[in-house]
Amino acid sequence: MLKISELAAKTGLSTHTIRFYEKHGLINASERSEAGYRYYDDVDIRRAQFVKTARNIGFSLDDISQLLSIRVDKTSHSCQEVTDITQYKLDEVNARLVELQSMQNTLEILLESCCGGPENATHCSIMDALEAGDVKSTRSAA
Amino acid sequence: MLKISELAAKTGLSTHTIRFYEKHGLINASERSEAGYRYYDDVDIRRAQFVKTARNIGFSLDDISQLLSIRVDKTSHSCQEVTDITQYKLDEVNARLVELQSMQNTLEILLESCCGGPENATHCSIMDALEAGDVKSTRSAA
DNA sequence: TATAAGCTTAGAGTTAGCTCTAAGGTCAAC
């Protein structure tokens, strides 16, 4: 049985984050001491590590909630439910990649167009492009 | 001279956002009617469009503040200042791209590993991988 | 002249995921 700081050390989460995840139903201490100290058993620890792993991949806390509810009763859930969550996440990531690549492209073009030197910015071609608005729109959402 | 809703129509910003930008010093109505209505002249309009363009590219409001302070007095600022801001943004974008590409890669591998069928999730290889933690860590920040 | 559309302000709410604080109780070591 680990105390919260030990679980923190083991998972790389902070104690604050562990309590925060508990508040949101992601992890849980299956025991408490008389004084109220949280104690985590092996099942708790594996669950916390699962959350950390999923978080590292980029799943949101909501995604992870869904994955966890599958995890606690795998026989009642299908592989398809799991792939649906994963595919949805991949779609999100791909959409954001498209946006960022467009931003990257625009910024690179701007940088190539400007001397970047100590001359004053009166004829700066980056400023000119921003003035003229002749740059691709890359953002659909932040 | 445009009223706020007309500026909104012209720039694609909402009236809420225009007031919000004003509160943050990005744009400004150079005149007010007796009743307090905002009126925007050509200079105001061009500034608002500059902000919108920069925002579309992905610059933050803080970045845009800096660009605007260069814009109002170009002779006191160098091209290098402009390229510095742009390069910094590009570095940010590139860093995020690396993260997202790693996420994309991990998610694709997970999806390939799983049948995605109606079978129950007892032997789901995505769940197994998340359990085992044998996936790359892709996140340094959200 | 009445109604509706549009404008004003200050300020609260939203999203996601933490991060920190205050005030106090617990525990192990010296």
Place this chain on the structure above:
DNA sequence: GTTGACCTTAGAGCTAACTCTAAGCTTATA
């Protein structure tokens, strides 16, 4: 027995960029 590290809670604060609300003027149209 006292220091100091660690634990508890509720709740506030943070970031970024909006987004919305309420309460009340103003203006244009019919």
